[in-house]
Amino acid sequence: MRTITLNEFDIFHGPLILVNKDYPIQNKNNLNLVPYSPEYKEVQLEAKTSSMLWKLLESINCNNEIIPVSGYRSKEEQEEIFENSLLENGVEFTHKYVAFPDQSEHQTGLAIDLGENSDSIDFIRPKFPYTGICGEFRSKAAQYGFIERYSKGKETMTGIAHEPWHFRYVGYPHSYIIEYNGLSLEEYIQFIKAYPYEGEPLSIKSKGTEVKVFFVESKTDKTVIELSNNDLYQISGNNVDGFIVTVWRQCS
Numbered sequence: 001m002r003t004i005t006l007n008e009f010d011i012f013h014g015p016l017i018l019v020n021k022d023y024p025i026q027n028k029n030n031l032n033l034v035p036y037s038p039e040y041k042e043v044q045l046e047a048k049t050s051s052m053l054w055k056l057l058e059s060i061n062c063n064n065e066i067i068p069v070s071g072y073r074s075k076e077e078q079e080e081i082f083e084n085s086l087l088e089n090g091v092e093f094t095h096k097y098v099a100f101p102d103q104s105e106h107q108t109g110l111a112i113d114l115g116e117n118s119d120s121i122d123f124i125r126p127k128f129p130y131t132g133i134c135g136e137f138r139s140k141a142a143q144y145g146f147i148e149r150y151s152k153g154k155e156t157m158t159g160i161a162h163e164p165w166h167f168r169y170v171g172y173p174h175s176y177i178i179e180y181n182g183l184s185l186e187e188y189i190q191f192i193k194a195y196p197y198e199g200e201p202l203s204i205k206s207k208g209t210e211v212k213v214f215f216v217e218s219k220t221d222k223t224v225i226e227l228s229n230n231d232l233y234q235i236s237g238n239n240v241d242g243f244i245v246t247v248w249r250q251c252s
């Protein structure tokens with residue numbers, strides 16, 4: 001067995017952090033950002049998010065038919081977008097579509113607004129339909145770890161209007177579990193607590209690998225978990241109260 005010790009600040013890091021009006025972003029440093037492409041170098045994403053997005057785009061043979069509209073934003077950029085939208089679009093629109101500074105997923109580097117390539121692209125509400133190449137993107141998004149973050153019907157939970165263009169990297173199999181069960185990220189953070197470290201994990205078998213997912217509540221000082229030596233694992237904070245642990249094991 002190996003022992004893993006986590007501190008209370010570790011809950012603010014990882015691909016499963018929930019960022020919304022109740023849980024503002026806490027981790028503003030240590031982001032490993034990379035440019036989306038030489039052509040769109042002003043659009044930056046967290047490195048793993050970027051590499052998985054490219055794999056997804058390549059899997060659908062997307063040749064510039066989908067373009068990046070907005071990726072990582074600093075707090076200052078989010079403030080500017082919010083202020084400009086207030087002036088241009090008014091209070092009601094802005095509160096529906098633009099998050100307050102520190103409550104925006106764009107500050108994590110894990111979120112991207114995508115648009116169908118056309119002559120005029122709306123920066124706040126780019127067109128990203130459910131058909132054509134954008135539909136193909138959606139049908140494969142979960143396989144590569146992405147979810148449509150602000151879905152229709154989840155507005156009261158997310159606090160944000162339906163945004164067909166905003167995708168969030170959470171990683172596989174979480175994206176798959178979220179999509180399969182029709183959950184918002186807010187709901188998934190609760191859902192996974194039914195599978196605590198001390199109890200039975202959520203278990204999925206895929207392509208000869210068994211994936212187990214469980215929740216570990218953060219203790220006030222240090223949180224200690226024990227994992228088998230041979231297992232591949234990933235630990236992400238939830239930015240709320242604990243950790244989501246994913247363990248991959250080869251099936252014999």
Ligand SMILES: [Zn+2]
Nearest residue numbers: 111112113166
């Ligand atoms: Zn967005």
